[in-house]
Amino acid sequence: MTTHSTSAPITVAHGDGIGPEIMEATLSVLHAAGAALDIDTITIGESVYQAGNPAGVTPEALESIRRTGVFLKAPITTPQGGGFKSLNVTVRKTFGLYANVRPCVAYAPFVATKHPGMDVVIVRENEEDLYAGIEHRQTDEVVQCLKLISRQGCERVIRYAFEYATAYRRTKVTAFTKDNIMKMTDGLFHRVFDEVAADYPDIQAEHWIVDIGAAKLADTPEAFDVVVLPNLYGDILSDIAAQIAGSVGLAGSANIGERVAMFEAIHGSAPRRAGQDVANPSGLLLAAVQMLVHIRQADVASRVHNAWLRTIEDGIHTYDIYEPDTSTSKVGTTAFAASVIDRLGQEPTRLPATHYAQHRPITVKLAGRSAAAKTQLGVDVFVHSPDTTPDELAAKLRPFAAPLHLDMISNRGQKVWPGGAPETLLTDHWRCRFLDPRGTTTAAEVVALQARMVEHGIEPIKTEGLYAFDGEPAFTRGQGQ
């Protein structure tokens, strides 16, 4: 057994509910396997919330995570009721944890699953997309949520997925987007995926439209290897992938940032099972295996993972995966950890053994970019206008539009003027598109246009500039399907 001469500083939180039991079990396996860890223990979760801290984590605890750069976290209980912020979101946002990495593996025939060959790693973008939390009610009838996607945000997570595939000797990376509809936001994710893929000629790259891709993933997960997704699709599909692998209670995940990474089980604190020594510590243990690879103790990671696989294969199971036909004994948390410790140094005989490569921590370098020449061609002004028709609204706007001219009006993205179908549902929320016949307009002219609207009793609720970048119009003209 190799011993690591320097201990890696890590921050550990024992959490709530079953958290302390599964963390103790996990740490006992790590220590027995020879992990060299310098542990700083912090308190997070229920007691911190109840002491009046709305984030469930103190500034001192965040400081520990910042110092060590590695956070092994047990699940916590989020108290019921308003006013409490998600601790995970706080940690994710504070430290810029941009990639959520979740291996979803089937352990057939030892753990029941419909997909015995499944071994998929979901890499979810963690910071952007519809999760920016920018939502507004704009009229009596309409609310909106902004979907923000940045080139750097895409490039970071996509490059991470390819670097991960390289480091973990995987052969294919698949992206899912809905760029046939969201041509600009999901289109950017797809375009950056193609650009980054070109830098990794040894890794197969493919793209699926998310609806059919998700159906294929649920039906034939064996066809996928590493899957990289924007935030919303990743949120949904990572849960589906874990569920169909049969491994919700066994899955760990990593949240990766530039300087900080957080490792945790995907399940919650299971309060009903707390204090009974029955919970399955496998999800947290496998998250700790991801952590060991991250802190360059790949040999210890392999030893722990193989001993765990052997334990599962030997039929030593906690209640949640116990089946009379495949299990040999039903054990509690402590006994399960002891069984893994007994098998350190052994490998599974039927499940594939794992041999992690010692590699440098995965880092991502973003390509530098120069700014494009930006010109404004016009403006979309959204207005709140109840009890009107498209023709009436156009008749009011056109006389004072100059020097711009009214190009079209849409309602919930459906063009209603000029033309339009009588069947279209009309709300009180209108998008009025003005273009400048001279080719370019100015911010001052857009402001003046809005002032004239107000004078004529029309309420602008927001504007979106219609820009060209390096001469290319950069806005959609029609609607999706």
Ligand code: NAD
């Ligand atoms: P849960 O994951 O805690 O439990 C769902 C079901 O799975 C329960 O039947 C539970 O007994 C079982 N289960 C979960 N983990 C298990 C394990 N390791 N061994 C055996 N059985 C296990 O989800 P929930 O009940 O919706 O949430 C409970 C609490 O956990 C809530 O306060 C929630 O906010 C919190 N939560 C925390 C995290 C986190 O800290 N990352 C994640 C999800 C939920």
